[in-house]
Amino acid sequence: MRRVYSGIFIVLFIVVQLSSIPFAVYFTYQNPEIGIEELLLKTLPYQVIAYVIATIIYFVLMNRHTNKNRIERGDQTSIGISTVWVIGGVFLAMFAQAIMSFINISLLNQPVESENTSAIMDIIGQAPYMILIVAIFGPIIEEFVFRRAIFGEIYEIMPGPKWVAFFIAATISGLIFGLAHLDFTHMIVYLGMSYTFSFLYVITGRIMVPVLVHMLMNALVITVQMFAPSLEELEGQLQFIRAIIHVVLF
Numbered sequence: 001m002r003r004v005y006s007g008i009f010i011v012l013f014i015v016v017q018l019s020s021i022p023f024a025v026y027f028t029y030q031n032p033e034i035g036i037e038e039l040l041l042k043t044l045p046y047q048v049i050a051y052v053i054a055t056i057i058y059f060v061l062m063n064r065h066t067n068k069n070r071i072e073r074g075d076q077t078s079i080g081i082s083t084v085w086v087i088g089g090v091f092l093a094m095f096a097q098a099i100m101s102f103i104n105i106s107l108l109n110q111p112v113e114s115e116n117t118s119a120i121m122d123i124i125g126q127a128p129y130m131i132l133i134v135a136i137f138g139p140i141i142e143e144f145v146f147r148r149a150i151f152g153e154i155y156e157i158m159p160g161p162k163w164v165a166f167f168i169a170a171t172i173s174g175l176i177f178g179l180a181h182l183d184f185t186h187m188i189v190y191l192g193m194s195y196t197f198s199f200l201y202v203i204t205g206r207i208m209v210p211v212l213v214h215m216l217m218n219a220l221v222i223t224v225q226m227f228a229p230s231l232e233e234l235e236g237q238l239q240f241i242r243a244i245i246h247v248v249l250f
Helices: 002-018 021-030 036-064 079-107 115-126 130-157 162-180 184-204 208-249
Strands: none
Touching: 002 036, 002 130, 021 036, 036 115, 036 130, 079 184, 079 208, 115 130, 115 208, 130 162, 130 184, 130 208, 162 184, 184 208
């Protein structure tokens, strides 16, 4: 029965991703000359609603079934320890992302900026409620699908040492995660996040730990991206002030 629920999680995720298509067809029929950007903004509210509904369904299904996987059948950390893992997990995820980004840029010669992140920030600039998907509902759904359903089921059936099962399951779920984001130039970064979130899931036995870490990570990225222009301007002002001080003192 657990695998049935996992299958439902995956199917529901696909449905959510495609939920805006009927509305896009309708708006295009109403106005054949509508631009891509305008069409996206018109369909976005309906996708937000789809994410909210899907999130509710995920939690209902998780509370209904008791057939846990090998991760959840093991010892679960207490709420207090789990909270510590959430906080530490954010720093761990940031460290993993920094390492993978360095490898991706310096060794693989891939672009610094992720096309996926850039596109999302452009949408947020025009429709701030997109933050609800990126920082709240998106991470919840993605962790239920990629960690609980895909990673958890592969980890369950893999024979041999646990570390081998972990590596294979996390790699497969990470590759699918990257494909789902259509960001092939940053695939290694998605793999790094998959290893990190999967580790947090296994070490705590609680799916909500990687969910919360994922939410905080996305919220942090959004915050940094939104304030990046202000930070660059502030850095320029500080450099100007240092130059003046240098002239005055020396």
